[in-house]
Amino acid sequence: MSKIYILHENPEWTSHLTARLEELGLPYEDWLLNDGTVDLLSEPPKGIFYNRMSASSHTRGNRFAPELTNAVLAWLEYHGRTVINGSRALQLEVSKVQQYLELEKYGVRTPxxxxxxxxxxxxxxxxxxxxxxxxxxxxxxxxxxxxxxxxxxxxxxxxxxxxxxxxxxxxxxxxxxxIHSPSASITRCEFVGGEFVYAVKVDTSEGFELCPADACTIEDLFCPAGEQQAQNEKFQIRQGFHHPIIEKYKEVLAANHIQVAGIEFIEDEHGTIYTYDINTNTNYNSDAEAKSGVFGMLELATYLGEQLNKVNLYSDQPSLSLTEK
Missing domain, CATH: 3.30.1490.20 (ATP-grasp fold, A domain)
Structure with a gap:
């Protein structure tokens, strides 16, 4: 039976997704890539493969997890498997230099x-x-x-x-x-399946000027999964957000075969937008979502289910029906 395979190195960042997959009755398998082997001539299982490898894996003791994931993705792509956020997504995830150059290529201004x-x-x-x-x-x-x-x-x-x-x-x-933000905030735009889902405003008033001893607070500030933001309501979804930058972001994602991402920008006192991060291992803040009634992981799980149905259809396997929520 075809499954959704989740490639990652941090179980804490996948539990919310697997809960949604179970809610929708979708079959999945967890591939923890902290270490392992890749038999290049073996054939991968049938299904779709969602890459959630993080650039910060080394901070959790998983120094070579991205390198192993790169090998696994190459193996999957060689065998023609459907990969969500494949090799190119991983290249951008681990290099801000490549992110900035790619953004500039499509007319997106970076600092x-x-x-x-x-x-x-x-x-x-x-x-x-x-x-x-x-x-x-x-x-x-x-x-x-x-x-x-x-x-x-x-x-x-x-x-x-x-x-x-x-x-x-x-x-x-x-x-x-x-880049000085008069509102002391940044905006993070979330995409699933290459389509815009919502924008979230993040309070950065305690951010850049913290001394190194406060690194844990900096970590929470820049990680949407962090508990500190939820407690302080640092995350607020921007209802009805529309801006021409969204279409440019979609171009960048499509050109680089990235289906799931969070893209962050900051706006200066003149209203100029500077984009500074593409996060292909995006997480979501549950408190902010609950207040707005939109749920990123549910959107993602639904999208993965749709992609699995396509694979099953092409391989003449019975398709799965998504439970309505």
Missing amino acids: RTVAAVGKSQLSEAAELFEGRSFITKHNRAGKGLGVQLFHSKAALEQYIESETFEEPVDGVTLIQEY
Whole structure:
């Protein structure tokens, strides 16, 4: 029997999805890819495969989970299996450099960014932002890894020579212009099946200027699954949100074969939008959804069920009926 296979490294981020799959009566199997093997000449099982690998896997002790997932995705794609968020999605998930270049290719404005390897190179890159505030972040990140705000090159140099400096897992640190948001917020646009589902406003008033000792708060701020936001109502769904940027986002996702993603932007005092993150392992805030009556994981589970039905139809297997909710 065909199933929905979920490829991931963090069970805490899949439980809400599997609960919805069970609610809809859909067959699924959990593939935890913290370690394992891939027999390249063996044939994968029938079904559809949903990749939920995270760029921050190394923070949970799963340093090579993305590399293993990359091998698994190549194997699945070679054998012609239906993969949701395949190899290209994983490439963008683990590289903000690739994200920004792809966004710019489709006319989506990103903050000015310089990628650097080495502390002296970081210091040199800071000279390009002379007289302006800037932030650092990790190229392979997630959860706000390495996000710090600086107002001068001297402040950056003090940080990178201190014990609190966070070395990126891939060695690449980004220096990026700081975009001031008058509302102290960012917006995250959620997509399922390449279609816009909703936009959520995230309060960042406690964000960029936190010292390294408050890294756990930074982590919560940038992770929609975090409990801290729910307690403080940092997440609020923007009812009726419409903007031309949505169509550009859809172009980017379609061109890169990404079906499921959360894309984040910040708006400056002039109303200019800067997009700075494509998260292909998107999660959702349950409290914000409950207040608005839209549910990302239910949308996702329904979409996966529809894709499974297509696979079953093409293979002459009986299709599954989705339970109405």
